[in-house]
Amino acid sequence: MKAFNSLPADDLRATLLAACAVPAWAEAVAAGRPYPSRAALLSAADAAARELSWEQVCQGLSAHPRIGDRAEGDSREAAWSRREQSTAAGGTDERVRSELVEANRAYEDRFGRVFLIFASGRTQEEILAAARERLGNDEETERTIVAGELRKIALLRLERVLDGLE
Structure with missing residues (x-):
């Protein structure tokens, strides 16, 4: 935890925003330093993510x-996104x-935003089934799910940051 706790403020902010592009989340996590343990940091990051408003989730x-789309660029965030979606983007079944x-389009038409799912370790078929199922949700239910998916992604990325600092 020493490396994380001693990151310069600007580096910390950039790192946290790559994990979750919500300044309020990054600021809340940064404000908790120094963290006594990895578990304490992850708990604080989880709590901060659970407090995000819907507008912040959209951010x-x-x-x-x-x-299924390949994230462009050489940023840490783009690299993480490519890694997280590697199974979805790299599947060989053209039908799926x-x-x-099509499910992405239908979701965007219905909800007006990108379909977000914690894709790490999931197959294209699993992601497709989840997208189809979530198309039947009402707006309130879907907002809750989206916020949870964003939180899971942010925590996974924060874990990767910590792994890289050890």
Whole structure:
């Protein structure tokens, strides 16, 4: 935890914003330093993510590409996104990939935002099934799910930051 706790403020902010592109979240996590342990940091980050308003969740969504689309650029965030979506983007079943594109479109038409899912370790088929299921949700239910998915992604990315600092 020493490396995380001693990061210069500007580096810390950039690192946290790459994990979750919500300044309020990054500021809340940064304000808790020094953290006595990894568990304490992750708990604080989880709590901060649970406190995000819907507008802040939408701000975080703006940094995520569509499932199956390759994140462009050489930023840490783009690299993480490519890694997280590697199974979804790299699947070989053209039918499933095509259906996933259609499900993404249907989701965007219905909810007016990108379909966000914690994709790490999930197959294209699992992601497609989740997208189809979530199309049946009402707005309130879907907002709760989206906020949870954003939180899970942020925590995974924060874990990766910590792994890289050890």
